[in-house]
Amino acid sequence: MAVCIAVIAKENYPLYIRSVPTQNELKFHYTVHTSLDVVEEKISAVGKSIGDQRELYLGLLYPTEDYKMFRKLHNSFTDVMCNPFHNPGDPIQSKAFDGIVSGMMVQSS
Numbered sequence: 001m002a003v004c005i006a007v008i009a010k011e012n013y014p015l016y017i018r019s020v021p022t023q024n025e026l027k028f029h030y031t032v033h034t035s036l037d038v039v040e041e042k043i044s045a046v047g048k049s050i051g052d053q054r055e056l057y058l059g060l061l062y063p064t065e066d067y068k069m070f071r072k073l074h075n076s077f078t079d080v081m082c083n084p085f086h087n088p089g090d091p092i093q094s095k096a097f098d099g100i101v102s103g104m105m106v107q108s109s
Contacts, residue, residue, distance in 0.1 A: 002069070002104050004028035007077060009089060012036050012043075016092040020105045069104055076100040 004019035013036070019028035080086055080094045 004032070005073065005101050005104065006032045007092060008036065011089070012040055015090075016097070016101075018098070018101050018105065072100060073104065 003021075003024075004017070006014050006018075007016040009015050014032055017029060017032055019025050076097050077092075080092055080097050081088065083094070086092075086094075
């Protein structure tokens, strides 16, 4: 199960962030935004050095056994983006998407 789920726009800003337990929410928001900074640095370094193209690989971002969970999240995200009333680039405010994410989150006892 996940403790934090973030959806990132192609312009490298978060569209959706949800985390549990809530007492660590600030820590997870910080981690997401720090990760965005790392990606931004990797992208901006492309034009500076042609010899370091291998540096763009960020590594496997999720364990392969979590593929089914990722697939479920991706399908739900696709449904949100295909909604004619959703404006791409706006924060995700879908109850159905939120329900899928809630089902994936670790439930604290």
